[in-house]
Amino acid sequence: MKAPKFSYIRADSLDHALELLDKHGEDARILAGGQSLMPTLNMRLSQPEVLVDINRLNDLKGISLDGDTVVIGALTRHIDVMNSDIVAEHLPLIAEAMPHVAHVAIRNRGTIGGSIALSDPAAEMPACALALGATLIVQSSSGKREIPAEEFFHGLYETARAENELLVEIRYPSQKKDNVSVFMELARRHGDYAIAGVCAYGKVSGNMVEDMRLVYFASEDRPIIGENAVAALNGKAWCDETKDAVTSALENDLDPMANLHGSATMKMHLQKVLTGRVMDTAVTRAGGAS
Numbered sequence: 001m002k003a004p005k006f007s008y009i010r011a012d013s014l015d016h017a018l019e020l021l022d023k024h025g026e027d028a029r030i031l032a033g034g035q036s037l038m039p040t041l042n043m044r045l046s047q048p049e050v051l052v053d054i055n056r057l058n059d060l061k062g063i064s065l066d067g068d069t070v071v072i073g074a075l076t077r078h079i080d081v082m083n084s085d086i087v088a089e090h091l092p093l094i095a096e097a098m099p100h101v102a103h104v105a106i107r108n109r110g111t112i113g114g115s116i117a118l119s120d121p122a123a124e125m126p127a128c129a130l131a132l133g134a135t136l137i138v139q140s141s142s143g144k145r146e147i148p149a150e151e152f153f154h155g156l157y158e159t160a161r162a163e164n165e166l167l168v169e170i171r172y173p174s175q176k177k178d179n180v181s182v183f184m185e186l187a188r189r190h191g192d193y194a195i196a197g198v199c200a201y202g203k204v205s206g207n208m209v210e211d212m213r214l215v216y217f218a219s220e221d222r223p224i225i226g227e228n229a230v231a232a233l234n235g236k237a238w239c240d241e242t243k244d245a246v247t248s249a250l251e252n253d254l255d256p257m258a259n260l261h262g263s264a265t266m267k268m269h270l271q272k273v274l275t276g277r278v279m280d281t282a283v284t285r286a287g288g289a290s
């Protein structure tokens with residue numbers, strides 16, 4: 001199918017982009033990598049009047065260190081995040097997750113900001129942002145706002161970002177030296193959106209687990225922290241008994257959505273299996289015996 005008619009405006013500065021968002025409100029869509037937006041236009045799932053192309057806004061691209069914080073511009077392509085030495089060293093969770101984001105051609109154009117702003121429930125980058133306690137910086141013509149990842153993801157493709165705000169950068173605390181991170185997902189084929197997925201980030205000493213955060217994606221309408229699972233996990237030694245307690249507790253955290261890829265029961269089962277696997281791996285990575 002072909003996209004409906006729309007006007008196209010290429011923003012030549014951040015101020016210009018923000019002015020256009022103010023002017024056109026809900027009739028405007030930001031065009032970043034276009035890897036999700038263009039298919040939805042072609043399938044007529046979205047019919048904006050104006051596309052505001054931000055691809056020339058070079059200030060929104062790049063990866064840098066600001067003390068203990070890794071700053072990633074919203075317009076940074078997935079491929080550049082995947083190949084970044086800063087990300088490999090300071091955000092190993094994202095380095096591990098990025099190869100699971102779609103396919104090479106899509107990663108060459110798609111942007112980390114587009115992925116987080118879109119907030120697909122099965123996407124990897126929103127889950128990583130939540131697991132790492134990232135801060136999302138959004139900007140409108142009235143100024144900037146900082147939104148903790150815990151408050152950003154509201155539901156299916158819904159976020160705390162207002163229509164006239166652009167996501168401009170993501171700030172991630174660098175992984176702490178004594179922390180460990182693990183990313184795992186299950187998809188029918190590599191590069192497909194996940195059917196189930198878990199990010200684990202926290203401290204493991206020997207087999208003892210502390211301050212671990214488990215974030216689940218692809219089963220709910222947004223990435224969520226498994227609060228009950230984490231309560232059953234932290235302060236415990238990782239063993240079969242803890243695994244049983246954590247996976248039972250998970251039933252109080254998740255209410256999986258059935259879809260074409262699987263029933264709610266199957267998704268719950270897969271999230272439990274992944275929980276066991278991520279924690280086995282976390283303990284192994286921390287040097288303990290799983």
Ligand SMILES: Cc1cc2nc3c(=O)[nH]c(=O)nc-3n(C[C@H](O)[C@H](O)[C@H](O)COP(=O)(O)OP(=O)(O)OC[C@H]3O[C@@H](n4cnc5c(N)ncnc54)[C@H](O)[C@@H]3O)c2cc1C
Nearest residue numbers: 030032033034035036037102110111114117123167192193
């Ligand atoms: C076949 C296929 C498979 C895919 N598989 C996966 C996958 O497994 N995992 C995954 O995570 N993604 C997957 N994707 C999506 C891909 O990662 C996209 O790159 C990403 O979701 C959107 O990034 P984008 O830069 O292309 O955004 P665009 O398509 O340009 O925009 C997406 C949405 O976000 C908004 N937006 C973009 N940038 C900003 C910003 N800075 N501020 C505010 N709003 C903004 C747009 O207005 C639009 O509504 C897949 C895509 C395809 C086509």
